[in-house]
Amino acid sequence: MSLCLPTLRRQFPALHQEVNGHPLVYLDNAATTQKPLAVLEAMSAFYRSDNANVHRASHVLSTRATAAFEAARETVARFINAWDSREVIWTRGTTEAINLVAQSWGQSLQAGDEILVSTLEHHANIVPWQLAAERKGAKVVPIPLDAHGDIDLDAYRALLGPRTRLVAVGHVSNALGTVNPVATITSLAKAAGALVLVDGAQAVAHLPVDVQRLGCDFYAFSGHKMYAPTGIGVLWGRRELLEKMPPWQGGGEMIERVSFAGTTFNRLPFKFEAGTPHIAGAVSLAAAINFLQEQDRPALLTHEQTLTTYLADQLRATPGVRLVGAPQQRLGAVSFLLDEIHPQDAGTLLDMQGVAVRVGHHCAMPLMESFNIGGTIRASLACYSTHTDIDTLIGAIQKLKEFF
Ligand SMILES: Cc1ncc(COP(=O)(O)O)c(C=O)c1O
Missing domain, CATH: 3.40.640.10 (Type I PLP-dependent aspartate aminotransferase-like (Major domain))
Structure with missing residues (x-):
């Protein structure tokens, strides 16, 4: 078995919609995941x-x-x-x-x-x-x-x-x-x-x-x-x-x-x-x-690990983005901050471009305190996430700078 992402994504109806005039890019999977047809x-x-x-x-x-x-x-x-x-x-x-x-x-x-x-x-x-x-x-x-x-x-x-x-x-x-x-x-x-x-x-x-x-x-x-x-x-x-x-x-x-x-x-x-x-x-x-x-779970895990690394690398390479934390092993979620843009504003402006992320303390206030910050912007992945989702997020972040 191997992983066919388009087939997998077709099983999640909620992914296939427009939000604020843009195709939805759902990167809030740590909060909750979308549901497949089987469920x-x-x-x-x-x-x-x-x-x-x-x-x-x-x-x-x-x-x-x-x-x-x-x-x-x-x-x-x-x-x-x-x-x-x-x-x-x-x-x-x-x-x-x-x-x-x-x-x-x-x-x-x-x-x-x-x-x-x-x-x-x-x-x-x-x-x-x-x-x-x-x-x-x-x-x-x-x-x-x-x-x-x-x-x-x-x-x-x-x-x-x-x-x-x-x-x-x-x-x-x-x-x-x-x-x-x-x-x-x-x-x-x-x-x-x-x-x-x-x-x-x-x-x-x-x-x-x-x-x-x-x-x-x-x-x-x-x-x-x-x-x-x-x-x-x-x-x-x-x-x-x-x-x-x-x-x-x-x-x-x-x-x-x-x-x-x-x-x-x-x-x-x-x-x-x-x-x-x-x-x-x-x-x-x-x-x-x-x-x-029923999925090829080792292939799914590899996909999610590769995407997590890609997400962190792309964010790190984007001017004005600062990653929060650099754990030895990371899976599924990446937190970051944008120079001069409050996470709350970033969340709203990303949503206007169809990109769903979560902002705030993520119910982890002691963690935020240990980094001396009030909150972050968090992008989080699921099995159906794609490289294109991440590229769209990065493009949307770059556009934010035009607002500020
Ligand atoms: C690590 C962790 N623990 C606990 C919870 C709480 O889960 P629930 O709200 O489904 O009870 C969450 C939800 O975000 C979580 O991410």
């Missing part, structure tokens, strides 16, 4: 023919919906190489997955315990830990970066100690595109007796993810950043840990038996899934995974 059709087919609530099935539609929903869980388990599909918990996305761990596992924190969080993190992998730490008198300790925007591994080693209970780290940074050495980070944490949660929001669409090989304890990701709909995501956790963790939300499905004398809780994974889940979302996420698996 749109899976969503539509579910609602057209199988729509019913899941579990406790007493009729055909409910049986079908339950089968599709649980088959989707199996698909996710295989996709990330989980030991067992009971380790796959449906959530609304990465944010909810991390909050689940912070609130449930976080009950076990004690005063003086430390959670190490890298300075690269999205707020979703910072604030839940701050809330959990505050409740228990524990501490969130930032892991500093080096001047390039890579995690400073020496500083990390020095921070690990007997008080470290958990290390929270992104697989790939949403702001700089930094690919973190997660396996190394994990093995150092393990040697110190700490657990590791990996925020995989920016990794799953690009990199093969094998939770067993990564050696982490929790892995969180969002469907919408990997060609699936919004509102569905996954927490993967080691079964022995999940078994010990208390439920975090109460309601339907998560119980075994309810009485006013006391309630007992369902088995995994249902213990963590209170209320009616996003059934169509789960089914569509499985369709997105199948879509990805």
Whole structure:
């Protein structure tokens, strides 16, 4: 198999439109990706023919919906190489997955315990830990970066100690595109007796993810950043840990038996899934995974790596452009600044030329602070991105100078 970009792009209807009189160049994929026909059709087919609530099935539609929903869980388990599909918990996305761990596992924190969080993190992998730490008198300790925007591994080693209970780290940074050495980070944490949660929001669409090989304890990701709909995501956790963790939300499905004398809780994974889940979302996420698996994934990864390098090189070669960060390994996203043009203005003016990028702090304020800046312009790629997209971005940046 190899990669045929025009064929691939034809599967994403949203790419083929004009914006402000220009063909759309969609470079905001780190925020959310466009959806292929296979996903749109899976969503539509579910609602057209199988729509019913899941579990406790007493009729055909409910049986079908339950089968599709649980088959989707199996698909996710295989996709990330989980030991067992009971380790796959449906959530609304990465944010909810991390909050689940912070609130449930976080009950076990004690005063003086430390959670190490890298300075690269999205707020979703910072604030839940701050809330959990505050409740228990524990501490969130930032892991500093080096001047390039890579995690400073020496500083990390020095921070690990007997008080470290958990290390929270992104697989790939949403702001700089930094690919973190997660396996190394994990093995150092393990040697110190700490657990590791990996925020995989920016990794799953690009990199093969094998939770067993990564050696982490929790892995969180969002469907919408990997060609699936919004509102569905996954927490993967080691079964022995999940078994010990208390439920975090109460309601339907998560119980075994309810009485006013006391309630007992369902088995995994249902213990963590209170209320009616996003059934169509789960089914569509499985369709997105199948879509990805049908591609030549090594060729896709090479394409995305080549494009990321091309994007960074072209930006670097453009007068008046300054890249933010120079990580050793970068994938998918590049952040930059323009001389004398505020990122907010740049975002609007690029949009006027049909180029969609994201501007601001990218929910990574501590990272911005470490670079002494308020925000950046970020271009981010997906499997369907092309060299022409990048050339159009560069041309549009050059035109901005005419406005200023
Ligand atoms: C690295 C990272 N973590 C977490 C999130 C939060 O994802 P969601 O809003 O889908 O929960 C994002 C979203 O941009 C992200 O890029």
